[in-house]
Amino acid sequence: MATQRISKGKWAFWLLMASVAAIVFALILRPEPVWVDLAPVERGPMEVTILEEGKTRVKDRYLISSPVAGYIHRVQLDVGDAVIPGELLTFVDPTPASILDARTRAEAEARAAAAQAALQSIQQKVQAAEADAEFAQNEYQRLLALEESRFVSTEQLQQAKSTAARAQAILRSARFDEEVAAHELAAAQTRLQISTASSNGQKPAERVAVRSPVNGAVLALVRQSEGVIQAGEPILEVGDPGALEVVVEVLSFDAVKLEPGLGVRLSGWGGPVLEATVRRIEPIGFEDVSALGVEEQRVQVIADMVSPREQWRQLGDGYRVDADFILWQSEDTLQVPTSAIFEYNGASAVFMVESETARHQTVTTGPSNGLMTQVTQGLQEGVRVVRHPGRGLEDGDQVRVR
Structure with missing residues (x-):
């Protein structure tokens, strides 16, 4: 009886040792979990x-130049000083004007006529711009009145506001062009008047005033000091800030x-x-x-x-x-880190993590801004996905969070 008990005890011992060995070998041969970084799938605002x-940059810039050759007086303005249309900028004492011959006089008269025609053309553009600006403003006011009754969308209202602002800017630009054309006409007529005075033996104007053509400010001083200046040489630049x-x-x-x-x-x-x-x-x-x-x-x-x-x-x-x-x-969209998405069989996919196990999941994506990508199908909010999945990670692998 004692021998039988010893024999059974040995069998139980060796059976226990074999079980322990099997468990140890199973643990040794079991694949190590893959270390990964996880990120949640979440909803929120997103933009691309x-x-x-x-x-x-000032839209309308005007480079004012000397209308005649002569001696320019020092410009007393500084950059940033405000100017109004017709404001005196400086004087130019012209050199004695020579009497124009028949061909030169005809050319000067043609330039004056061209300046007159250009002014009339720009005046027509100003009228058209005024009509467009008035229509755009009335349209904006009409839509603004309908805003409370919800007959107009916010996008339509913003578009009408933007259209009205652009129309006003175009109108201001057209009016600036009208003022410049008027001064160009005056400059062309001045040359004829001075030449006519010389041919009639009259005393020409002793100095020519250089005035601002627009309402704005001085943007740059090209020539500030007094001295000899040639016709057409730039003096200063003005514009509307x-x-x-x-x-x-x-x-x-x-x-x-x-x-x-x-x-x-x-x-x-x-x-x-x-x-x-x-x-x-x-x-x-x-x-x-x-x-x-x-x-x-x-x-x-x-x-x-x-x-x-x-x-x-x-x-x-x-x-x-x-x-x-x-x-x-979008103010509210489902999104996932772009680093979690990879290409698989011609489609976009991610690795979801469920119970510390990686699961392959095909997804449909939308716009991306480089950091986040919109997900339209395949995922739900709160799901965790693997960021920067390695090449060795496969479906069903055990993972461990870093």
């Missing part, structure tokens, strides 16, 4: 933008994604975030060298201010801004 650096536009140089690859009317967000200039809209994408590109020495093809994009003048009153000509072109945006 193109960020580039731009600068402000209240009519600013933004010039942004974008890569040609990105320029094809833009279109007139696209929203632009301006920041990084030291004030509040401003709104603007794309007015024109220039059809001609140019070559530029980046800070890293890479040759790039770029295109100039022009945007108009939409935000009220009070918000960007401190902006001036040539100021730097950061321009965000808003290609797509």
Whole structure:
């Protein structure tokens, strides 16, 4: 009996040892869990933008030059000084005018007639611009009155507001052109008058006044000191700082994604975030060298201010801004980190983690901003996915979070 008990005890011992050995071998041969980084699938606002650096520019710039050859008096204005139409800028003492021969006089009379015709043409454009501006303002006021009754969408109201602002800017530009054409006509007539006085033995004007053609400010002083000056030589540059536009140089690859009317967000200039809209994408590109020495093809994009003048009153000509072109945006969309998405059999896929196990999941994606990507099918909010999945990770692998 004692021998039988010893024999059974040995069998039980060896059976226990064999079980322990099997468990140890199973643990040794079991694959090690893959270390991964996880990120949740979540809902929230998302937008796709193109960020580039731009600068402000006065829309209508006028380079004022000397109407006659002679001796210019010192310009007493400084850059930034305000000017009004007809304001005296400086004097030019003309050199004695020679009597015009028949051909030169005929040319001068033709130039005066051309200036007169140009003025009349611009006056017609001003009337057309006034009609367009009045119609755009009336349309905006009509839609604004319908806003409370919900018969008009916010997008239509914003578009009407933007159209009214552009129409006002076009009207201001047309009026500036009218003022410039009037002064060009006066300059052409002055030459004839002085020459006529010389031919009749009368004393010509002792000095010619150079006046501002527009309402604005001095943007640059080309010639400030007194001295001899030739006809047509530039003196100073004026413009209206209240009519600013933004010039942004974008890569040609990105320029094809833009279109007139696209929203632009301006920041990084030291004030509040401003709104603007794309007015024109220039059809001609140019070559530029980046800070890293890479040759790039770029295109100039022009945007108009939409935000009220009070918000960007401190902006001036040539100021730097950061321009965000808003290609797509949503206030609430399901999104996942772009680093979690990979290509699998021609489709987009991710690895979901359920009970510490990686599961392959095919997804349908939407727009992406580089960091986050919209998911339209295949995932639900709160699901955890693997970021930067390695090549060795497969469906069903055990994972461990770093």
